[in-house]
Amino acid sequence: MKTIIEPFRIKSVEPIRFTTVEERRALLREAHYNLFALHSDDVLIDLLTDSGTAAMSAAQWGAVMNGDESYAGSPSFFRFEAAVRDLMPFKHVIPTHQGRAAEAILFSILAKPGRKIPSNTHFDTTRGNIEGNGAEAHDLLIPEGRQPGLVHPFKGNMDLDALEAFLRRHGEAVPCVMITVTNNAGGGQPVSLANIHGARDIAHRHGKPFIIDGCRFAENAWFIKTREPGQAGRGIKDIVRDMFDGADGMTMSAKKDAFANIGGWLALNDDELATQARTRLIQTEGFPTYGGLAGRDLEAIAQGLTEIVDEHYLAYRVRTNEYVSERLGALGIPVVKPAGGHAVFVDARAWLSHIPPLSYPGQAVAVGLYEVAGIRACEIGTVMFGRSPDGSERPAAMDLVRLAMPRRVYTQSHADYIVEAFGELAAKKDAIGGFRIAWQPPMMRHFTARFAPLA
Numbered sequence: 182m183k184t185i186i187e188p189f190r191i192k193s194v195e196p197i198r199f200t201t202v203e204e205r206r207a208l209l210r211e212a213h214y215n216l217f218a219l220h221s222d223d224v225l226i227d228l229l230t231d232s233g234t235a236a237m238s239a240a241q242w243g244a245v246m247n248g249d250e251s252y253a254g255s256p257s258f259f260r261f262e263a264a265v266r267d268l269m270p271f272k273h274v275i276p277t278h279q280g281r282a283a284e285a286i287l288f289s290i291l292a293k294p295g296r297k298i299p300s301n302t303h304f305d306t307t308r309g310n311i312e313g314n315g316a317e318a319h320d321l322l323i324p325e326g327r328q329p330g331l332v333h334p335f336k337g338n339m340d341l342d343a344l345e346a347f348l349r350r351h352g353e354a355v356p357c358v359m360i361t362v363t364n365n366a367g368g369g370q371p372v373s374l375a376n377i378h379g380a381r382d383i384a385h386r387h388g389k390p391f392i393i394d395g396c397r398f399a400e401n402a403w404f405i406k407t408r409e410p411g412q413a414g415r416g417i418k419d420i421v422r423d424m425f426d427g428a429d430g431m432t433m434s435a436k437k438d439a440f441a442n443i444g445g446w447l448a449l450n451d452d453e454l455a456t457q458a459r460t461r462l463i464q465t466e467g468f469p470t471y472g473g474l475a476g477r478d479l480e481a482i483a484q485g486l487t488e489i490v491d492e493h494y495l496a497y498r499v500r501t502n503e504y505v506s507e508r509l510g511a512l513g514i515p516v517v518k519p520a521g522g523h524a525v526f527v528d529a530r531a532w533l534s535h536i537p538p539l540s541y542p543g544q545a546v547a548v549g550l551y552e553v554a555g556i557r558a559c560e561i562g563t564v565m566f567g568r569s570p571d572g573s574e575r576p577a578a579m580d581l582v583r584l585a586m587p588r589r590v591y592t593q594s595h596a597d598y599i600v601e602a603f604g605e606l607a608a609k610k611d612a613i614g615g616f617r618i619a620w621q622p623p624m625m626r627h628f629t630a631r632f633a634p635l636a
């Protein structure tokens with residue numbers, strides 16, 4: 182059969198609430214046109230993030246009831262640890278309450294003033310944790326990864342020549358090499374197995390630990406299976422193990438490819454580094470067998486990890502985004518190509534070319550989408566990245582709008598509805614205006630800034 186279906190049936194449902202265009206206009210005004218300020222029950226389809234928004238399976242909810250809440254030595258921890266190690270055989274698995282907590286612990290040890298940490302692209306919390314400890318975060322993405330319309334199978338790849346040159350030049354200052362799979366900040370684009378191994382080998386030749394930000398490891402493995410020569414015949418688990426083969430550590434947000442609503446971990450092989458990390462964990466998260474999580478969360482993650490590597494799930498997951506991406510393309514809406522593993526990214530700067538970057542075309546698309554259809558998306562552009570450290574404004578590299586798909590939550594007709602909403606917007610696109618920022622906090626402004634429409 183060729184039709185790719187949702188590989189599940191639905192046992193429990195949540196109603197979604199319909200609002201009228203007039204109601205949404207009023208809600209937008211009250212929210213100062215910042216979609217983070219909306220109440221989520223005023224949102225019909227929420228594509229703000231794929232993080233922590235997954236539908237858990239019946240088996241996960243069942244596992245939740247087996248959660249053992251002992252402070253130390255809970256069997257839930259050992260099930261969690263075994264499930265992680267089944268895919269990523271690291272010596273030390275340290276639970277944390279989410280991905281950024283794992284980053285905070287790792288970089289409290291590795292990042293110091295004067296140090297430089299290269300990656301394909303650091304996610305913003307990773308960058309924040311590196312810079313917060315006084316070190317520099319460097320993105321060494323292949324040039325193809327910066328061209329939204331260009332089709333390339335692995336646009337998340339690290340520029341290995343640049344990495345080699347970086348280590349030759351700055352080797353002394355580099356405490357580790359990182360790679361993010363998939364590259365969320367660059368459009369959810371995957372990294373090839375050859376590239377992961379290439380980066381690992383370069384890091385090791387220079388005596389540096391190699392750390393993987395594995396948030397979307399299963400989506401990345403699916404892209405390896407379907408796009409990388411010689412990989413088609415392999416199982417997903419086998420590919421995942423190969424991705425992590427020889428790596429020295431990983432950070433993980435279980436809110437992505439573990440189907441959990443909360444959680445994460447830091448995994449390491451080095452005993453001394455792990456001892457330092459556990460000491461820090463006890464200060465900030467909790468005892469090493471729960472690390473900021475309840476036993477039931479550890480159970481949900483352990484079960485989720487057995488489900489995420491299912492090929493029927495991954496085929497449906499990736500196809501949903503490809504489908505939306507193709508249909509938007511057919512409407513003449515420029516999108517980042519190919520579609521990402523967890524999201525479709527619309528190139529708002531190219532689409533609303535009458536709105537200059539400093540009038541926030543991405544914000545205009547996101548607000549328009551909510552007004553027209555009650556869909557919430559997320560600007561990833563000049564609102565998010567356009568303020569220089571000195572406070573001045575500059576256009577971000579791109580003005581994108583991310584339509585992030587929660588896992589197992591929406592169906593084919595929701596995808597069709599999203600496409601129809603873009604059709605409505607496209608019909609009046611030349612009348613869509615930009616925004617100015619009426620108020621903003623000193624940092625991380627996209628979460629709380631207030632906007633005003635330009636006349």
Ligand code: F0G
Pocket residue numbers: 229230231232279280281282304306307361363365394396433434435436444445
């Ligand atoms: N690394 C990547 C690649 C991520 O996408 C995220 C989170 C994190 C680390 C941090 O994990 O949220 O559990 O602390 N990304 C979410 C998103 C927030 O919407 O893309 P966390």
